[in-house]
Amino acid sequence: MTQIPTIYEDTNPRKLIDLLSEIDAGNAVLPDFQRNFVWDPGAVAGLIISVANRYPAGSILRVRNAQNHFRWRHFAEAPSGKTDRPTFLVLDGQQRLTSLYQAFYGCGDHRFYLDFKAFLDGKEIDDDVVCSYRQNHPKVKELGSADNQFEKLILPLSTLRGGNGDVTKWITTAAHHHAGRDIDKLIDLQAKLNKVVDRWINPIRTYEFPVVTLSDKTDAEAICTIFETLNRTGVRLTPFELLTARFFTKSNNLRDLWEVAQQDNPILVDYEIDPYSILQAITLRKTDPNPTCKRGLLMKLESKDIDEHWTPVVGGLAKGLEILRDDCGVLSPRWIPYTTMLVPLMAVLAKLPLGNSPNAVARRAKLVRWFWCTSLMQQYDSAANTRASDDYLALVNYLTSDNKAPDQILNFKFDVQLLWETTPKQRARYNALIYLAMKSSGKMTKERARDFHTGETITGALLVQHGIDDHHIFPDNYLQKIGGKKADFVDTILNRTLIDAKTNKIISDNAPSIYLEKIEKTGIDFTSLMGSHLIPADKSDVIWKDNYEEFLKARLELFQLAISDATGHLDH
Numbered sequence: 001m002t003q004i005p006t007i008y009e010d011t012n013p014r015k016l017i018d019l020l021s022e023i024d025a026g027n028a029v030l031p032d033f034q035r036n037f038v039w040d041p042g043a044v045a046g047l048i049i050s051v052a053n054r055y056p057a058g059s060i061l062r063v064r065n066a067q068n069h070f071r072w073r074h075f076a077e078a079p080s081g082k083t084d085r086p087t088f089l090v091l092d093g094q095q096r097l098t099s100l101y102q103a104f105y106g107c108g109d110h111r112f113y114l115d116f117k118a119f120l121d122g123k124e125i126d127d128d129v130v131c132s133y134r135q136n137h138p139k140v141k142e143l144g145s146a147d148n149q150f151e152k153l154i155l156p157l158s159t160l161r162g163g164n165g166d167v168t169k170w171i172t173t174a175a176h177h178h179a180g181r182d183i184d185k186l187i188d189l190q191a192k193l194n195k196v197v198d199r200w201i202n203p204i205r206t207y208e209f210p211v212v213t214l215s216d217k218t219d220a221e222a223i224c225t226i227f228e229t230l231n232r233t234g235v236r237l238t239p240f241e242l243l244t245a246r247f248f249t250k251s252n253n254l255r256d257l258w259e260v261a262q263q264d265n266p267i268l269v270d271y272e273i274d275p276y277s278i279l280q281a282i283t284l285r286k287t288d289p290n291p292t293c294k295r296g297l298l299m300k301l302e303s304k305d306i307d308e309h310w311t312p313v314v315g316g317l318a319k320g321l322e323i324l325r326d327d328c329g330v331l332s333p334r335w336i337p338y339t340t341m342l343v344p345l346m347a348v349l350a351k352l353p354l355g356n357s358p359n360a361v362a363r364r365a366k367l368v369r370w371f372w373c374t375s376l377m378q379q380y381d382s383a384a385n386t387r388a389s390d391d392y393l394a395l396v397n398y399l400t401s402d403n404k405a406p407d408q409i410l411n412f413k414f415d416v417q418l419l420w421e422t423t424p425k426q427r428a429r430y431n432a433l434i435y436l437a438m439k440s441s442g443k444m445t446k447e448r449a450r451d452f453h454t455g456e457t458i459t460g461a462l463l464v465q466h467g468i469d470d471h472h473i474f475p476d477n478y479l480q481k482i483g484g485k486k487a488d489f490v491d492t493i494l495n496r497t498l499i500d501a502k503t504n505k506i507i508s509d510n511a512p513s514i515y516l517e518k519i520e521k522t523g524i525d526f527t528s529l530m531g532s533h534l535i536p537a538d539k540s541d542v543i544w545k546d547n548y549e550e551f552l553k554a555r556l557e558l559f560q561l562a563i564s565d566a567t568g569h570l571d572h
Contacts, residue, residue, distance in 0.1 A: 007215055008212065010213050011211070013210050016100065016207040017163075019211070023101050024078060027086055028075070028097075029073060029074055029090070030075060030089065030094055031091070032070060034094055038095065039098070042380065042384045044132065045132055045382070047100065051100070051203070059210040060209045061090070061091045062090045062093075062211065063089050063214035063216075064088060064215060064216040065086055065089050065216070067219075067220075076102070077102055078101065088213070091223065091226060105161055106156065110132045110135065111158070113132075113155060114129060114200070115128070116154065116155055117152065119199075119200060120196065126385070127294070130157075134378065137381075147177070155170060163205075164205065171194060175189040175190040240254065243299070261314045265318040267321045267325070268314075271333045271336070272333040273342075278313055278317060279301065280343045281316070281317070281346045282305060283298045284388065286305050291392050292385070293389060312351075315349070315353065316348070316349030316350035317342065319349045319353070323368065323371075325460070327364065328371055328435060329435045329436075329449075330435050331458065331459060332464075337380075337428040337429070337432045338428055340380050341375070348395045348399065369409055370395060370405075370408070372436065372567050373406075373567050376414050376432055376433075378429055380428070394406035409568070416563070419433070422493040430493055434497070437449065437533055438458065438533070453522075463498075467500060467501030467502075468499065468501075469499070469501075471496065471507070472495055474548050475509050477508075492552070493559075494552045494555045494556055497533045498533070506519060513543075513544055534559060536551065536555060
């Protein structure tokens with residue numbers, strides 16, 4: 001019998017720690033046509049929680065790289081130069097593997113920790129136990145001190161990189177830190193900490209992903225077709241699907257409810273809403289006055305809860321998205337700083353619908369101020385579920401009385417010097433600032449940002465139609481050509497705005513004085529157009545003189561005015 005050829009080399013499970021080791025060694029890389037790493041810290045924490053619970057987290061697809069069909073690049077933050085001929089190209093699994101690599105190897109924009117004290121208090125692993133902080137957050141410096149780690153019993157997840165030996169050493173030292181010379185206390189605490197290791201750490205250390213490896217005989221065309229299919233059909237299983245199955249025989253069909261919600265509220269489709277967030281908001285409402293939206297309670301929702309809360313929460317979500325679009329200028333799902341912020345927002349608007357009440361305008365303004373303060377302070381970088389619960393209570397209080405505003409409004413702090421270092425890597429803060437510039441140009445002009453090509457006010461539809469995306473104002477290649485320190489801050493938010501595809505081709509690698517003259521000939525009121533992007537644009541101004549350093553300083557001042565206007569105060 002003739003054997004049918006197969007493109008599969010093997011389909012075996014592989015240990016997570018081995019997969020991450022291959023990434024670190026440069027033996028597993030990405031084909032250059034893969035998109036960039038985009039997961040936020042909340043999604044990374046969710047994946048860590050799934051791994052610790054030994055839940056399935058999808059499979060990995062890779063191809064042996066003997067043919068060297070494609071240009072390749074290393075995983076984000078993985079070291080380069082360790083090999084010039086990697087063994088595997090990863091076709092499916094980039095976001096998951098990058099997330100876990102950065103968390104386990106202590107690199108990237110965030111650092112992740114496990115709160116052992118919470119485990120000792122009997123907590124299950126959740127968003128509060130998996131702590132994440134920005135790399136430059138004061139907490140990271142504090143927890144970089146071994147004494148502080150041991151005192152607070154917070155284990156850096158990067159400790160797991162070193163294997164069981166490093167974890168055992170950490171446990172022993174932490175127990176000695178708390179027990180001192182009390183032998184009985186030492187033995188007791190070590191035993192308790194080791195139980196935590198057995199329950200939560202060892203499952204992470206031994207976790208396996210199903211891995212499909214395509215053979216080196218797989219041709220380039222087949223690889224491209226497979227990759228295209230994966231990107232078109234890949235859908236992750238969420239609690240929404242699980243609850244849909246559970247409610248199937250009852251009065252609620254969640255899938256039908258979701259389809260109707262999208263038909264009645266097209267804005268939900270425009271913003272690519274994950275219906276899981278609706279269930280989180282329903283959980284907040286159900287558990288009021290002690291609100292929580294933790295996964296464990298969400299999975300205990302009953303059919304009557306859906307009956308009671310679905311319609312008002314969907315209405316609150318639609319209104320919340322309308323506020324983000326119309327009042328905050330957030331025109332597409334890609335640019336929402338934190339999708340997790342939608343959970344308390346929709347729950348609050350379900351409880352307190354704005355309607356046409358006399359105080360609707362004032363309440364709406366309060367929500368807008370909360371949005372800007374929360375986004376710019378990056379409040380949802382960690383413990384998003386706890387933050388959502390706290391914000392739900394604080395916003396209800398804020399909207400219904402003259403009591404104090406939420407903490408992030410009262411204690412808002414934003415050092416404008418952060419603008420120099422805010423790049424697309426600081427995704428939430430960067431997104432907020434991009435759209436702050438779009439909706440509010442301080443004292444330069446009252447209008448919304450306009451399209452460079454047509455002069456029309458930028459809308460969500462126009463973003464797609466004209467290929468509008470964030471680009472450099474002083475082009476990267478131009479700054480590289482002139483050299484020196486001018487290229488140091490090329491990616492700062494101060495040098496970026498939303499520009500359509502045709503205009504960006506005109507800009508190319510030209511100096512501003514050259515491309516501005518070309519664009520101005522289109523007859524658009526150019527000074528006003530530039531002003532609508534918070535760009536200093538008077539003919540006598542720095543941008544026309546190609547003075548990059550002075551341009552950045554001038555734009556920083558304009559951002560400072562916009563931040564002050566949006567939040568009500570500014571930390572100088």
